[in-house]
Amino acid sequence: MQSDNSRGLLRKNDPSQKMAGGVTGVLLYAVSAAVLGMLQFGFNTGVINAPRPFIENFISTQYDVNPGTIFSVIVSIFAVGGMIGCPFASWMLEKYGRKNALVVNSMIGVLGAIFMGFSKLANSVEMIIIGRFIIGVNCGFATTASPTYVSEVAPVRLRGAFGTVNQLAVAFGLVGAQILGIDMIMGSDEGWPWLLGLAIFPSAIQFVMIIFAPESPRYLLLVARDEETARAELAKIRGTNEIDDEINDMHVEDRAARQEEKFSILDLFKIKALRQPLIIGIVMHLSQQLGGINAVLYYSTTIFVNAGLTQENARLSSIGVGSMLFIMALVSIPLMDRLGRRTLQLVGLAGMALFSVLMTVAFFTYNDNTTMSIFAVIFTFLYVAFFGVGPSSIPWMLLSELFGQGARSAAVSVGALVNWFANFIVGLTFIPMSDAFGNYVFLPYTVLLVLFFIFTYLQLPETKNRTIEEVTALFKK
Missing domain, CATH: 1.20.1250.20 (MFS general substrate transporter like domains)
Structure with missing residues (x-):
């Protein structure tokens, strides 16, 4: 029979146990x-x-x-x-x-x-x-x-x-x-x-x-300054006591962050090298919301009823909207690093613009025509699908990739605030817009999507396979 010490040594050197440092x-x-x-x-x-x-x-x-x-x-x-x-x-x-x-x-x-x-x-x-x-x-x-x-x-x-x-x-x-x-x-x-x-x-x-x-080991180590508890929690999460490299990496990252200059939200607007990426990030967040996606998510049942479906069928069709988002979330994962952020954002905005026009055509021509009602639903699903290709997640990623450590927190805060404010505007105005424009209600979103596409094409750099230093250098030139 093995002793406790020998068993412990075996566990420590067991390659399969090291893998527990991944998913546990x-x-x-x-x-x-x-x-x-x-x-x-x-x-x-x-x-x-x-x-x-x-x-x-x-x-x-x-x-x-x-x-x-x-x-x-x-x-x-x-x-x-x-x-x-x-x-x-x-x-x-x-x-x-x-x-x-x-x-x-x-x-x-x-x-x-x-x-x-x-x-x-x-x-x-x-x-x-x-x-x-x-x-x-x-x-x-x-x-x-x-x-x-x-x-x-x-x-x-x-x-x-x-x-x-x-x-x-x-x-x-x-x-x-x-x-x-x-x-x-x-x-x-x-x-x-x-x-x-x-x-x-x-x-x-x-x-x-x-x-x-468990508490976040990073918080315990770098904010609470409690290395003993941080090590205990990290060992628990990783399933192994071989955590020295990861602890050291946190210390290195912390030292680098402390040496980097910190920027406030006001600094982002005052300093030209920070202002340009901030504007790009803000526009990306606006494109996510003002493209009209939450008009669909909040009011898809109403939209489908207006397209000629019964209340019951409209509610069933709304399930397809959420399902399409779920599917596209899975599809976009491998595409993100393969095709790049800029490409996916452009494809997403272009597809949303196209299908918002086709949705408008279907809404306007259905007139109790069951076929056009079905097309209205299909075009709405495809509009949501193209949202899921890029605009769904890329705006949230970009601000982290456009800014160095010293300015990242302030930039992400601005982006989140802009995103929620635009969300508020869409939720508040869709019903009055629907009353005013009727079947043409999505055309204002189409115009904005075209403008967002042009801005993205002209201003957004590709961040795929580029370090933060390489990206921030683009805006300092």
Whole structure:
């Protein structure tokens, strides 16, 4: 029989055990707990879509106003919460740690879900608005906190792959919300409050899971300055005690970051070499939202009804919208480093512009023509597919690749704020635009998509296979 020491030595030198420094059960558990916040984001983006007529009926019983106006507020207040949640997350992550920040955010999500779920029982439209605002704070927080935690617990060589899990979680939450919103499940006058209230589950499950998840070793080592605990947590996550190289890499990165000059948000606008990449990043974020994608995600059921489908078929078709996003999230993973960011962004914007025109043609010519109604759905799916090719994820990646360590945090914060603000504008204005333009409602988005394509073609450099130093040098010339 082997002694404990000899068994320990064998484990230490076992190549298969070193591989445990890649994917381990603890790592998968930690990532699963974190991305529940992104699933929550996807769920609450899609959940408001199907129950619109029931919520508007509820609004009509409370107020003698145009229910569509208040429904626009219910939709768009979610993005206002997101604008608050992003900077709140940045502060919490640094002040109290990644794990504690995620615990607090899960409690915010539970509170928002309670407000929405009991709104009809309390005969209060205000509770829906408050709940949507709170859940928006939760989701804005998650879009900052979840990717940060995931990137810090994942091994460097797997960081990109685990990063895509965030996008998959968003798409999965979106599809789940649309499936639950069909007539035979919760798409009814009795079921819609509970449909909104289901948001309690991702947050409640995350609350329980994150308590038992490890803290980010990077936070413990570089922010909390607790190397002993950082080593213990990293060994647990990697499944091996051979972590010296990774700890040393963190120290090297930290020393380099400390030597690099720090830039504030104001500096980004004042310094020419930083202002140009910032403008590019801002326009990329605007192209993601002002291309009209959230008009589809928030209102696809309404769009399909206007194209001649029945309410039931429109809700079923909306499931295809979320499913297409999920599929494209998987497809775009291998394309990202093969074709490059610039190419995929241009292809995505061009495809969205083309199919937004074809959607308009189909909406305008259907006139109870079943064939054109079907084409309207197909063109909408393809519009969403091209969004998934590039504009879905590339704007979030670019700011990290256009800026050095000293300016990256400020640039990403500006990008997130712009993204949520544009999201708010689309959510608030789509119904008034639909009333004003009718079947031509997507043409303003088409014009913007063409302008974004031209700007991208002229201004966006390719960042594939280029170091941060090489990219930033382009803007200093």
